[in-house]
Amino acid sequence: MADETANAQGTAGFLFEMGVLKNARRTGWWFTGNNNPESIAEHSFRVGIIGSVLAMMEGADAGKVALMCLFHDTQETRLGDIPHIGRRYIEAATNQTVTADQVSAAHPSVKAGVQRVVDEYESGSSLEVLVAHDADKLECLVQAVEYRAQGYAEVQDWIDTSLASLKTASAQALAEAALTMSPLQWRRTFLER
DSSP: OHHHHHHHHHHHHHHHHHHGGGTOBOGGGGGGTOSSOOBHHHHHHHHHHHHHHHHHHHTSOHHHHHHHHHHTTTTHHHHOOOOHHHHTTOOOOOHHHHHHHHTTTSOHHHHHHHHHHHHHHHHOOSHHHHHHHHHHHHHHHHHHHHHHHTTOOTTHHHHHHHHHHOOSHHHHHHHHHHHTSOTTHHHHHHHTO
């Protein structure tokens, strides 16, 4: 009974820790003058949606991709969101190492499952991993397009680097479409019916 209680508390602690992602901001956007950018949780939510859609388009396992997308930035509760420019000056623990610490007290199945998802995302080579990585980059591009529409002019670098890193045909097609339309076009299309 003591092990069950400890496992439940360790797992609940992990859940509380994941709540930090709702308040932690994506710091790279500060360079664009945006002092209230999206949270890491907001980013991860849409990465999961985009990953699921890309998986459907690419014939990959959408559930597996969504799970990888959901956990891809969970380590940032401990490391923060280090912008790419900052990573050149910092040597941090690997995401796998951080994840192992985060789930060390969790239920054994949770510990093994979360670690497996993060390990695959970080070092796998399957179609699902490729799609999950594309989802992360495509979400950044879409967010940049939205910020540009809101008046943040200095987002082109984010668009260019995200676009250049996309590997799947589906992600490339969605990126090109996103770049040719208003972020609110979906609303206008619905209202015109």
